Amino acid sequence: MARLSVVILTWNGRHHLERYMPSVVAHTSGDAEVVVADNGSTDDTLLWLRINYPHIRVISLDRNYGFAGGYNRAIKELKSEYVLLLNSDVEVTEGWWQPLVEVLDGERDVAAVAPKLLSDAERSKFEYAGAAGGFIDYLGYPFCRGRILFNVEADNGQYDDRRDVFWVSGAALCCRREVFEAMGGFDEDFFAHMEEIDLQWRMQLAGWRIVVEPRSTVYHLGGGTLPASSTKIYLNHRNNLAMLFKCASPLQRAVVAVVRPMTDMLEALINIVTLHPHRAWAIVRAWGLFVAWHGALDKKRKAVVRSAKPRGIYRNSIVVRYILGRRTFNNMM
Numbered sequence: 001m002a003r004l005s006v007v008i009l010t011w012n013g014r015h016h017l018e019r020y021m022p023s024v025v026a027h028t029s030g031d032a033e034v035v036v037a038d039n040g041s042t043d044d045t046l047l048w049l050r051i052n053y054p055h056i057r058v059i060s061l062d063r064n065y066g067f068a069g070g071y072n073r074a075i076k077e078l079k080s081e082y083v084l085l086l087n088s089d090v091e092v093t094e095g096w097w098q099p100l101v102e103v104l105d106g107e108r109d110v111a112a113v114a115p116k117l118l119s120d121a122e123r124s125k126f127e128y129a130g131a132a133g134g135f136i137d138y139l140g141y142p143f144c145r146g147r148i149l150f151n152v153e154a155d156n157g158q159y160d161d162r163r164d165v166f167w168v169s170g171a172a173l174c175c176r177r178e179v180f181e182a183m184g185g186f187d188e189d190f191f192a193h194m195e196e197i198d199l200q201w202r203m204q205l206a207g208w209r210i211v212v213e214p215r216s217t218v219y220h221l222g223g224g225t226l227p228a229s230s231t232k233i234y235l236n237h238r239n240n241l242a243m244l245f246k247c248a249s250p251l252q253r254a255v256v257a258v259v260r261p262m263t264d265m266l267e268a269l270i271n272i273v274t275l276h277p278h279r280a281w282a283i284v285r286a287w288g289l290f291v292a293w294h295g296a297l298d299k300k301r302k303a304v305v306r307s308a309k310p311r312g313i314y315r316n317s318i319v320v321r322y323i324l325g326r327r328t329f330n331n332m333m
Contacts, residue, residue, distance in 0.1 A: 004101055005080040008088050009070045014048050016088040016221075021053065023091045029157035032084075032097055033057070039075035062117075062177045062260035067170065068186035068195040075180060084174040084210075089221035091120055095246065099215040100174040103162070112175035112200060112206035114168030115216035118155055119129045127220040130169025132159035133212030134197070137314040138252060139259055140244045142167065142197060144329070145212075148318060151327040158330065160214045164202070166312025168212055171220045179208065185243075187300070189293075193232065194239035201247040203309035230282040237286035242293060252313070257329050263319070305324035 006028050010017060014221055028034050034056050036044055040063035050309075060072045069270060075083055082104055084097060095114060102114045117127040126132065131146030131153075145159040146152065183202055186195040200210050244256050265289065268280040318332065326332045 002031055002080050004032040004082045004084055004097060005035050005078045005177075006032055006084045006097065007017055007071065007074055007078070007096065008087050009037045009039060009067065009074065009087045010041065010045060011064050011070075012041045012043045012045065013088045014041075014043055014045045015146050017045065017048070020089055020221075024086065025056070027092050027094050027096055027293075031101075033080070033085040035059060035078070036072070037070055039066075039070040054152070058065050058321065060255050066187070066191035068190050069188040072188060073320045075177060075185065078177060080177060082174060083177045083180065084118060084172070085170055087171040089120070090172055091219040093217055093219075096216050096218055097174070098211050101212055102178060103129050103213050104174065107209070109205045109207070109209050111179045112173055113211045113213050114219050115172050116155075116159070116212065116214040117169055117171060117218060117220050119152070120219040120221040123219060124222055126150055127171070127222050128222065129168075129222050133163065133165030133215055134167040134169070135312045135314055136166050136197065137316060137318045139242050139256055139263065139317055139319075140248075141318050143314075143318050143332070146329060148329060149322050153328055156277060158321055162211060162213050164213070164311050165208055165212050166210065166310065167197040167200045168210060169220075171222075172218050179203065187246075189296075190239045190242070191235065193235040194243055198239070198243040198247065199217065201243065202304055203267065205247065206305040207308040209311070230278040233279050234282040234286050237283050238289050241252075241286065241321060242297055243303040245290075245294075245297045246304060246331050247265060 006024065015160060024034055029250065035060040036049060038061060040061050046060060049056065060079050061070060061073055065073060068139055071085055082101060096237045112215050116132050117130040119125045119127040126146030128147055131144035136142050154169055156305065183199060187198055217264055244253065264283055264314040267284040322333055
């Protein structure tokens with residue numbers, strides 16, 4: 001049995017598998033296996049896999065459970081010590097997984113580790129969704145070493161140090177399977193977006209560390225499973241608010257409760273003025289669902305283990321700092 005299972009979740013994603021599977025298969029062997037979890041695809045993904053990769057294990061789910069539910073179900077089928085969640089639109093490089101396993105082998109208090117993410121579209125730049133490890137500001141806005149809001153930096157080796165971070169991207173997330181399952185996995189109510197940050201916040205509150213290891217590098221297309229849309233805006237806002245309610249300290253929750261309604265409604269107003277009413281409505285819908293979730297979220301919040309303080313919550317606003325001209329990670333901190 002392989003010590004590491006590289007799990008690719010796909011939904012109607014044959015076009016991504018055709019482009020990116022060859023690199024994964026070529027550079028994953030030895031103590032690592034490749035597993036494809038199909039989230040109820042209605043295209044010919046399963047047939048294509050049987051013809052082209054008959055030796056690869058396929059976990060076929062009966063319907064689309066989203067990123068959160070799909071991975072939760074797939075990981076329950078595995079027995080490997082470590083699981084590496086890999087998006088279907090990621091190109092890996094030679095020796096990409098070994099440094100990640102070395103971190104987990106050598107540092108027993110690390111629950112999750114991830115590689116440096118570069119953009120497959122602009123390969124000299126970081127990838128927006130994860131870059132070289134992520135953090136979160138006091139209002140809940142995520143940012144990365146290599147990406148602040150809309151500013152994405154070129155990779156010049158400035159973030160090549162291994163270090164603890166607040167979160168790493170779910171595009172390439174390596175973690176201890178037993179810890180993943182002990183934490184209850186991803187929150188399936190999220191469906192997609194923010195579920196990996198929510199999980200890693202809960203891991204830290206339980207005393208685990210999150211690490212980025214830039215000795216491992218992968219290239220992520222990004223936006224491949226859910227391109228920019230009102231749905232993406234809705235999920236990001238709704239899930240971000242839910243995550244804050246579940247995981248943040250009482251003081252941080254109080255600040256968020258006062259400030260975030262104002263900032264989010266301002267964002268909605270800007271979208272109306274710029275003739276994007278569907279985006280404004282997505283933000284309003286997100287708040288409506290968040291309010292409706294309060295009872296269920298309160299139960300989840302009380303169930304969160306809180307034995308340690310998380311690392312990497314930025315006690316400032318990246319939006320304010322961005323407006324003031326601080327648009328790179330090194331200038332922000």
